[in-house]
Amino acid sequence: MKSAKEKRPAGQKQYYRRKKVCKFCVERIDSINYKDVKLLSQFVPERAKIMPRRISGVCSPHQRQLNDAIKKARNIALLPFTTE
């Protein structure tokens, strides 16, 4: 991510983007379990797709665990594959 302090050509707005942090690292959530629908559903937006890392800011080891958990949850009808 570009530093906000970097000089830009005149006229262009300087705006500051907040650094995203991994929810699981910050809150020390160790296990991402497929039964925890409340947790997992935070990472499936309304079209029921898995939220990409670039949007949610989850770190890659946790994203991998999250992926597995969501896919298991889909298999046992805890989460939808898609919305009707």
Place this chain on the structure above:
Amino acid sequence: MPNYEIMFIVNPNVAEEEIDKINGQIENIITSGGCKVEKIEKMGKRRLAYEVEKQREGYYVLFTTNANGDILKECERRLRVMDAIIKYITVRTDEEGRRLQKIKNYRQKRAARRGSGSRAGTGQSAEEAMQ
């Protein structure tokens, strides 16, 4: 011995006693194979995320066991045959459990170290790297 979880969904129109009977049958398969059922958890009725066998609701049951592959195969076969079962899944849990234990141990060790005089501080990055 690996640990497994078997989760299955029973048709919601089935009576409570029938569910107990199914649980008994599965438990019987596992125990007769010389393995243990650690926990049977009836998670109750809940809405399914999508329609399965024309049902929008289901009764969830969770088994935790240390059964081996052959017994699990038999359980799955039995679950597939039973009409009341709409869906099932078997998940291996021991590797995940070991990983969690490792993290827990690490945290404890760190907490102990912190307790014995050294300053509380920036061990977080190391911890994150470990995960």
